[in-house]
Amino acid sequence: MSGFEAAGGSVLGAAGEEEARDTAALLEGVLPRELRPLFDASFVRSHFLYEQFVHRLVLQVVRETGLEDALRDEGSTEDIALRAKLAAASALVPLDWILRSLAARGLLAEPAGQGRGRYRALGPLPVLDPGAVREEQLRSAPTWLASYVLAETVARDYPAFLRGEVAGEDVLFSAKRLRLWIDYFSNDNGLYAVNNRVGAIAADAWLPPSGGIILELGGGLGSGALALLERLETAGRLGEIAGYRFTEFVPAFLRRGEQALRTRYPALSALSAATLDMNRPFAEQGVARGSVALVYAVNTLHVARDLEFTLGEIFQTLAPGGRLVVSECVPSTVRAGASSRPRSGGERWRRPGSWRRASCRTSRACATRRHASLWPPSALPVQGDRSRATETPPRVRRGAR
Numbered sequence: 001m002s003g004f005e006a007a008g009g010s011v012l013g014a015a016g017e018e019e020a021r022d023t024a025a026l027l028e029g030v031l032p033r034e035l036r037p038l039f040d041a042s043f044v045r046s047h048f049l050y051e052q053f054v055h056r057l058v059l060q061v062v063r064e065t066g067l068e069d070a071l072r073d074e075g076s077t078e079d080i081a082l083r084a085k086l087a088a089a090s091a092l093v094p095l096d097w098i099l100r101s102l103a104a105r106g107l108l109a110e111p112a113g114q115g116r117g118r119y120r121a122l123g124p125l126p127v128l129d130p131g132a133v134r135e136e137q138l139r140s141a142p143t144w145l146a147s148y149v150l151a152e153t154v155a156r157d158y159p160a161f162l163r164g165e166v167a168g169e170d171v172l173f174s175a176k177r178l179r180l181w182i183d184y185f186s187n188d189n190g191l192y193a194v195n196n197r198v199g200a201i202a203a204d205a206w207l208p209p210s211g212g213i214i215l216e217l218g219g220g221l222g223s224g225a226l227a228l229l230e231r232l233e234t235a236g237r238l239g240e241i242a243g244y245r246f247t248e249f250v251p252a253f254l255r256r257g258e259q260a261l262r263t264r265y266p267a268l269s270a271l272s273a274a275t276l277d278m279n280r281p282f283a284e285q286g287v288a289r290g291s292v293a294l295v296y297a298v299n300t301l302h303v304a305r306d307l308e309f310t311l312g313e314i315f316q317t318l319a320p321g322g323r324l325v326v327s328e329c330v331p332s333t334v335r336a337g338a339s340s341r342p343r344s345g346g347e348r349w350r351r352p353g354s355w356r357r358a359s360c361r362t363s364r365a366c367a368t369r370r371h372a373s374l375w376p377p378s379a380l381p382v383q384g385d386r387s388r389a390t391e392t393p394p395r396v397r398r399g400a401r
C-alpha cells in the first residue's frame with residue numbers, strides 16, 4: 001500500500017505528481033524523440049490517477065458484493081465466490097483479477113507456502129472516494145474523462161454481473177452503451193489516443209517511400225485510421241497512398257468508422273471500407289495475396305482467435321517488402337529507477353490469445369517479420385543497451401520462416 005493510500009487517500013492534492021515528473025524524465029532519456037511528447041508528466045500522472053480511480057471502484061464493488069466479509073477467512077477464489085454467493089461461471093475470472101489487484105496493493109494476504117491464489121483480508125478495507133480522483137483528473141487533464149465515465153458506468157453494474165443477474169455483454173455492449181464507446185475509442189480521449197498516435201508514428205516510419213496500399217484490420221470507429229491519415233497528411237504523404245482499405249468485423253462499427261473518415265477526408269479517393277474477419281482467410285474476403293504494402297492494426301490483434309493463423313493471413317497479404325505495424329497495450333511497469341519489458345516479443349506472439357491477459361498500461365508499436373520485434377527498440381531500457389535506438393525497423397519477408 002502506498003503512503004498515500006495508507007493515509008486514507010481522500011485528499012489527492014499533488015499525489016503522484018513527483019513520481020510522474022521522475023518517470024517522464026526517465027522516459028525522456030530513453031524514448032525516441034517523436035514519442036517523448038506522448039509520455040510526458042501529465043500523461044504519466046493521469047495514468048496514476050486512473051489506476052487510483054479503478055482501484056477505488058474495485059473497493060466499492062467489493063463492499064457492495066459482500067466480498068469483504070467473504071475475505072475474513074483465507075480461501076481460494078472459488079471459496080470466496082461461494083461465500084459471497086457469486087455466480088461461479090462468470091464471476092471467477094473477474095473476481096480473481098479483483099483479488100490479485102487488492103493483494104498487489106497490500107490489502108490482502110497471500111498466505112506463505114500456499115503459492116498464489118489463496119487470499120485473506122489483512123484488515124478492514126479502506127473506504128476511498130472515486131469522486132476525488134475524478135475531480136483531480138478533471139482539473140489536471142480533462143481529456144481523460146471519457147475513460148472515467150466508461151469505468152464508473154461499468155462498475156455500477158458489476159455487482160449484478162458478479163451475482164449472475166446480468167450478462168457481461170449487456171453491461172458492456174448494450175445499445176445504450178454505444179455512446180460511451182464512441183467517446184472512449186476516440187482521439188479526444190487522452191487515455192485511448194496514445195495507442196493511435198504511437199501506431200501512426202510507426203506506420204509513417206515504415207510505409208515504403210513509394211507508398212502503396214494500406215490495409216487496416218479491426219478499424220472500429222476509425223480513431224486509429226484518423227490518427228494515421230492525419231499524421232500522413234501533416235507529413236505531406238497522403239498522395240502516396242494508392243489505397244486505404246479500412247476494414248472491420250462489426251458492420252455497425254464499420255459504417256460509423258467509414259463515415260468518420262469520409263467526413264474528415266471527403267476528397268480521399270483512395271479510401272474504401274469493407275467488413276473483414278481476421279479469423280477467416282483474407283483472400284476469401286476480397287484481399288488479394290501479395291497486394292498490400294502495410295497492414296495496420298491498432299488494439300485489435302489481441303482478439304484474434306488464433307494469432308498464428310491471423311499472422312499467416314497477414315503475411316500472405318503483404319507484397320514483398322511489405323510491413324505489419326501493430327499498436328497494442330502491453331503490460332509494463334516503467335518507473336523511475338526501475339525498468340521492465342516483456343522478455344520475449346516473439347514468445348508473446350507465438351502464444352495465441354496471450355495478449356488477452358495483458359493489462360492496458362503503456363502502448364507500444366511493433367513491426368514483425370515472422371516473429372515479432374518490438375519497436376521502438378529503445379522504448380524501454382534494455383540492460384543499458386542504448387545503441388539499439390538507431391536500429392532499422394525490420395522488413396517483412398513474405399512467407400519467411
Ligand SMILES: C[S@@+](CC[C@H](N)C(=O)[O-])C[C@H]1O[C@@H](n2cnc3c(N)ncnc32)[C@H](O)[C@@H]1O
Nearest residue numbers: 185218219220223224249250277278298299300
Ligand atoms: C479495441 S477495438 C479497436 C478499434 C480501432 N482499431 C481503434 O483503435 O479505434 C477492437 C476492434 O476489433 C474488432 N474486431 C473484433 N473481432 C474481430 C475480428 N474477428 N476481425 C476483425 N476485427 C475484429 C472490434 O469490432 C473492434 O472494433
